[in-house]
Amino acid sequence: MQMNDKEWKPKIIAFCCNWCSYSGADLAGTNRLSYPAEVKIIRVPCSCRVNPMFILRAFQQGADGVILCGCHPGDCHYSTGNYHTRRRMTLLFSMLNYLGVESARTRVEWVSAAEGARFVSVMDGFVADITRLGPNRRLEDLRCKTN
Amino acid sequence: MQKIGVFVCWCGSNIAATVDVKAVAEAARKVPGVVFSADYQYMCSEAGQGLIKDAIKEHGLTGVVVCSCSPRMHEATFRKAVQAVGLNPYMLEVANIREQCSWVHKDMATATEKAIALMQAAVAKVTLNTPLTAGMTPVTKRALVIGGGIAGMQTALDIADAGYEVDIVEAKPTIGGKMAQLDKTFPTLDCSSCIVTPKMVEVGQHEKIHIYSYSEVTQIKGFVGNFNVTIKRKARYVDEAKCTGCGACTEKCPSRKAPNEFNMGLNNRTAVYIPFAQAVPKVATIDPEYCIKLTKGKCGACAKICEAGAINYEAKDEYIEVEYGAIVAATGFEMIDVSPYDEYAYTQSPDVVTSLEYERLMNAAGPTGGHLLRPSDGKEPKTIVFVQCVGSRESCSGGEMRGKPYCSKVCCMYTAKHAMLTKDHYPDTDIYVFYIDVRTPGKNFDEFYRRAVEQYGVHYIKGAVGKVTPEGGKLKVQASDLILNEQLHIDADMVVLAGAIEPNKSARPLATMLTASMDTNDFFTEAHPKLRPVESPTAGVFLSGMCQGPKDIPETVAQAGAAASKVIGLLAKDHLVGNPCVAHSDEWMCNGCSQCETVCPYGAITYEEKEFRMPDRTTKVRRVAQVNPAVCQGCGACTVTCPSGAMDLNGFSNAEIMAEVDALCR
Ligand SMILES: Cc1cc2nc3c(=O)[nH]c(=O)nc-3n(C[C@H](O)[C@H](O)[C@H](O)COP(=O)(O)OP(=O)(O)OC[C@H]3O[C@@H](n4cnc5c(N)ncnc54)[C@H](O)[C@@H]3O)c2cc1C
Ligand code: SF4
Ligand code: SF4
Numbered sequence: 001m002q003m004n005d006k007e008w009k010p011k012i013i014a015f016c017c018n019w020c021s022y023s024g025a026d027l028a029g030t031n032r033l034s035y036p037a038e039v040k041i042i043r044v045p046c047s048c049r050v051n052p053m054f055i056l057r058a059f060q061q062g063a064d065g066v067i068l069c070g071c072h073p074g075d076c077h078y079s080t081g082n083y084h085t086r087r088r089m090t091l092l093f094s095m096l097n098y099l100g101v102e103s104a105r106t107r108v109e110w111v112s113a114a115e116g117a118r119f120v121s122v123m124d125g126f127v128a129d130i131t132r133l134g135p136n137r138r139l140e141d142l143r144c145k146t147n
Numbered sequence: 148m149q150k151i152g153v154f155v156c157w158c159g160s161n162i163a164a165t166v167d168v169k170a171v172a173e174a175a176r177k178v179p180g181v182v183f184s185a186d187y188q189y190m191c192s193e194a195g196q197g198l199i200k201d202a203i204k205e206h207g208l209t210g211v212v213v214c215s216c217s218p219r220m221h222e223a224t225f226r227k228a229v230q231a232v233g234l235n236p237y238m239l240e241v242a243n244i245r246e247q248c249s250w251v252h253k254d255m256a257t258a259t260e261k262a263i264a265l266m267q268a269a270v271a272k273v274t275l276n277t278p279l280t281a282g283m284t285p286v287t288k289r290a291l292v293i294g295g296g297i298a299g300m301q302t303a304l305d306i307a308d309a310g311y312e313v314d315i316v317e318a319k320p321t322i323g324g325k326m327a328q329l330d331k332t333f334p335t336l337d338c339s340s341c342i343v344t345p346k347m348v349e350v351g352q353h354e355k356i357h358i359y360s361y362s363e364v365t366q367i368k369g370f371v372g373n374f375n376v377t378i379k380r381k382a383r384y385v386d387e388a389k390c391t392g393c394g395a396c397t398e399k400c401p402s403r404k405a406p407n408e409f410n411m412g413l414n415n416r417t418a419v420y421i422p423f424a425q426a427v428p429k430v431a432t433i434d435p436e437y438c439i440k441l442t443k444g445k446c447g448a449c450a451k452i453c454e455a456g457a458i459n460y461e462a463k464d465e466y467i468e469v470e471y472g473a474i475v476a477a478t479g480f481e482m483i484d485v486s487p488y489d490e491y492a493y494t495q496s497p498d499v500v501t502s503l504e505y506e507r508l509m510n511a512a513g514p515t516g517g518h519l520l521r522p523s524d525g526k527e528p529k530t531i532v533f534v535q536c537v538g539s540r541e542s543c544s545g546g547e548m549r550g551k552p553y554c555s556k557v558c559c560m561y562t563a564k565h566a567m568l569t570k571d572h573y574p575d576t577d578i579y580v581f582y583i584d585v586r587t588p589g590k591n592f593d594e595f596y597r598r599a600v601e602q603y604g605v606h607y608i609k610g611a612v613g614k615v616t617p618e619g620g621k622l623k624v625q626a627s628d629l630i631l632n633e634q635l636h637i638d639a640d641m642v643v644l645a646g647a648i649e650p651n652k653s654a655r656p657l658a659t660m661l662t663a664s665m666d667t668n669d670f671f672t673e674a675h676p677k678l679r680p681v682e683s684p685t686a687g688v689f690l691s692g693m694c695q696g697p698k699d700i701p702e703t704v705a706q707a708g709a710a711a712s713k714v715i716g717l718l719a720k721d722h723l724v725g726n727p728c729v730a731h732s733d734e735w736m737c738n739g740c741s742q743c744e745t746v747c748p749y750g751a752i753t754y755e756e757k758e759f760r761m762p763d764r765t766t767k768v769r770r771v772a773q774v775n776p777a778v779c780q781g782c783g784a785c786t787v788t789c790p791s792g793a794m795d796l797n798g799f800s801n802a803e804i805m806a807e808v809d810a811l812c813r
Contacts (some may be wrong), residue, residue: 013811018219026217029246037257040264040811041247043218045728045799048746049783057805061812078782079664079672079684080748088787 010064010130012038014123015054017047019077020112021069027116035123039067046070047108048081052092055106059139065105065130069122072110082110101138104129149274152183152208153266154199156190156215158245163188165249167259171214174263178270182206191221196228203232210238210273214266216245235278237727237798242269264811271810272803279727279797284777286372287472288718291316293364293657296324297343297700298692298707299477300350305711307355311718314469315350316378317360318653319408321426323347324479328409328503330510332700333564334595340512344425351427360428363653365466367474367660370751370778371687372723374471382462384433384441385419389457392429394421396449396458405437407514411504413522414514419449419458423512431457473687473714474661476671477707478654480693482646483538487549491534491644496617497522499642502558505565509572519569521641524620528640530577531569532624533562534612538647540583551647551668556697558645559586563596565643566605579606579637581626589699608635615642648697662750663688670696681710685749686778689713728798729779730786732772735759736793739770743785743794751778752785 016022022043028035044050047070055066068089070082085108093103109122153175157163168186175184183206187195190213202208211234213225218241226236244262252258290306292299295317303313315322326332327347329339350356359378366377400417407416409423418437421429431449439446440460450458482503486494493499498521500508511517521528535558538550559582566578585607587593599605609629616623624637650669658665663683664672671690674682681690691710692703717723732743734757744752755773758766772793774785786794786801795801 011812013808022217023219026219026243026246029217029250032250034251034253037248037252037254037261040261040268041243042268042804042807042811043243044783044804045796046782046784048787049796049799049804051787051801051804053801054804054808058808058812061809063808063812075676077675078748078780078784079674080746081782081784084746084784084788 008135009038010127010135011062012040012065012067012127012130013058013063014039014041015044015047015050015066015068016041017070017077017081018043018045020071020075020110021047021119023113024069024111024115024119027113028119031116033116033120035120036127038127039123046076046078046081047085048078050085052088052095055092056139059101059105059136062136062140064133064136065126067107067109067122067126069109069111069119072112075112099139101136102133105133105136149180149209150182150207151180151210151212151270151273152199152202152206153178153181153212153214153270154190154195154202155184155186155244155266156195156213157186157188158216158249159188162215162245162249165252165255165258166244166262167255170259171244171262171266175212175266175270178267180274181270183208190215191224196224199225199228200232203229203234208234210276212240212242212266212269212273214242214244214262214269217241217243217247235280237279238273238276240269240273240276242266267813268807268810271806275800275803275806276798281727282725282776283722284372284725285722286718286720287374287470288312289314289469289471290473290475290714290718291374291376291469291471292475292477292691294324294477294479294651294692294694295322295350295358295360296477296479296692297326297346298479298694298703299324299475300346301704301707302475302477302691302711302714303350303356304346304353305708306714306718307353309711309715310355311715312355312357314357314359314471316362316364317358318363319422320361320383320430320432321422321428322350322358322360323427325503326700327423327425328411328506328510330506331564331568333560334589334591336564336568340425347425347427358428360430361432364657364660370775372472372717372777374474374687376469376471376474378467378469380465380467382435382464383430384435384438384458384460384462385431386457386459387428387430389455390430391455392421392431393454394431395452395454396431397421399448399452401446401448402437402439405434410507410514411501413504413507433458473689473717475689475691475710475714476654476657476661476663476683476694477691478651478657478694480648480697481651483550483649485537485644485646488537488644490614491537491612491642492615492617492622493644496622498528498617498622498640499615499644502561502565502643502645505643509565509568519573526640527573528576530637530639531579531641531643532612532622532637532639533566533578533580533643533645535559535562535580535582535645536647537644551649553668553697554586555645555648556586557648557699560589560592560595560699562643562645563587563599563605566599567603570603570605577606579608579639581608581610581612583609589701610635648693650694654694661685661688664748670694681706681713686780687717723777725776726781727776728781728796729776730774730781730783730794730796732774732789733793733795734771736791737771738791738793739772740790742788742790743772746784746788748782748784749778749780751775751780
């Protein structure tokens, strides 16, 4: 590892569905519950909007972890979106393993709009796990790096 | 080239205390495409919005990023503001630097760094945004209610009272549903027909309500505000307009062996029949299966006696097409077939009856004129055993499930009702009720049940009936008492089975036509189980009554009214403004595989055969997906499913999301 472990902070993208998880993240804020600043959220209408390509793209661009959050099964605003997500992501996990990327670098979690505290504990856990895994180099496309 | 303006809000000290807002504004100016940036104490205030508006005008901004609180707070505010000065409202993005930054991080340097990253992502996205316009569709001001039980009637009345035209399509020759068959109703024990028949009359006479009885819906096209429905009017061989409902034909008809559905087949009716005295419409119907004229060609007795000349043996099914703005499913329920439960001997003895049959046996207008008499020998029963939860609350752990996993909800209460009504008329009757649990969570419900136990001395036994054996004119009931841990042997005269409730069999094909979703038990599912309980996820389709799940009459009526108010809210609009963040397919890339159609929960996707001019100047007809923007809710499920990459979502396009990803990884 080139970088000093102490300095190194993972880059983490969190896709959050508008109706549940994004609101859960907002609630964490309203309640002033803290989680690592490495987590950066992208809002999507539904977890089922997240194309596995987006996740691969993030890894290619140098993300160390990508977490996908949606409504709990049965609570999807669009009724069935998160079931599609669950199936697609299971497929992605096995593909990542095949590519030699630790599948633990991506995760699907259900966080409701009322679960600000859960959002925080999920993010704390994820950041800790990614930090333990260290930087992701396997998929990083150096041509993507401008500098 | 886009000209982007970035506006950083302090939110008083909410943001400014943790995020260096000036640094964010300064960093923005370095982002390619950004031509203006500013920070201000309260962007959402009049003055803050003014700042944005002025900058748009002065710098000719083509896109705006506001770094502030959550878009769930003020996205709509800022969209309105930019629209006021002529910018498309969808050329605005909000970077959430309060809830997701200043409020969750404490260190100023870290928070500022993150705020800058979030700002950059929003700029990256807005640079790719395209102006979006919400479509407008006109609303047909007429509602269709499918099913004329208490649910459908109440919904229709409430909509009609608000001034809108309503049609009810009812499969049976009369409206009224199950409630018209009940004897008395819990928890007040008021006579069911005394409360339901005036409702039926009100519906029948309402100038805004039209009833298509003995009819079915066979096709539904269109979408919210603009449904086109085909209704099959089954041939009833009696002209509805001419028939006066005098019933002379029913007296003359020689074919008297048709099972009487209204009395649950406990007696027979004639081939030409009026289901019951208070039927609405009060019009005769000929049952083609039993009519001698229609099956053998001779007879014609009813035509001869009918003074109105209403009988027409040549009648054919008719199909009509009607336009509606909203559709309400109110198809109600049926009781499951209890015959597979061999242990209760339903098929072996006529004295084993279902609860619905028991309602008819107690009803003054029923086959026994309200005298409780055993079907086998017409004697008064002295000992009656009630079995609750027949086919309800079954677990699938033990292999194949015969019944239903859910609680049918009304059986505990109607069984207590049956027990008390029986004791009222025949105080000497010995009554045993076998239950798993007694569930009575309703207003005055537990009091009602306790009255059965405490005042009427009904024997409630927590336990199960293992076997019923017809023997020597009796029904030998073997059962276990789980509390005393004993085996019981009861010599009963009648056994009453509280069979599980299931949705009407026609509900599933109907749901397919409506593209409405159903659960594994074939109950219609609601758009949101807590917050949108009377709407189907399919826009413009609403749910009323038992078709959505087991419920009693008060709950049914409440839900019926709620569904009506949603329909009224829809019909009150002249136009529907759509959400422009909808999916669209690239016709050149689409290969017509239908994958998207199968994942779309709203049935927004259809296919069209389209002619394409190919590069070699030939034309080719190809099947391509088409998204109806009025129906699409913008979930994006189709975009990921599409193997050809033809589907994309406005406002959350692949390119826009990827740009955010790139910006955040930088
Ligand atoms: C034995 C028994 C006793 C009960 N006692 C009580 C009581 O005492 N108190 C109480 O509060 N509740 C009682 N209930 C519950 C009560 O019957 C229901 O809550 C109520 O009838 C539900 O009304 P509904 O309109 O939803 O359904 P239904 O009454 O079933 O009406 C549905 C209507 O839709 C029609 N239909 C179905 N499919 C179609 C189609 N595809 N096209 C056109 N029309 C269609 C049917 O023909 C029917 O007319 C009892 C239920 C049972 C089984
Ligand atoms: S975005 Fe969702 S609602 Fe719209 S067409 Fe695609 S699957 Fe259907
Ligand atoms: S999934 Fe894609 S390719 Fe298939 S029909 Fe839908 S839009 Fe066309």
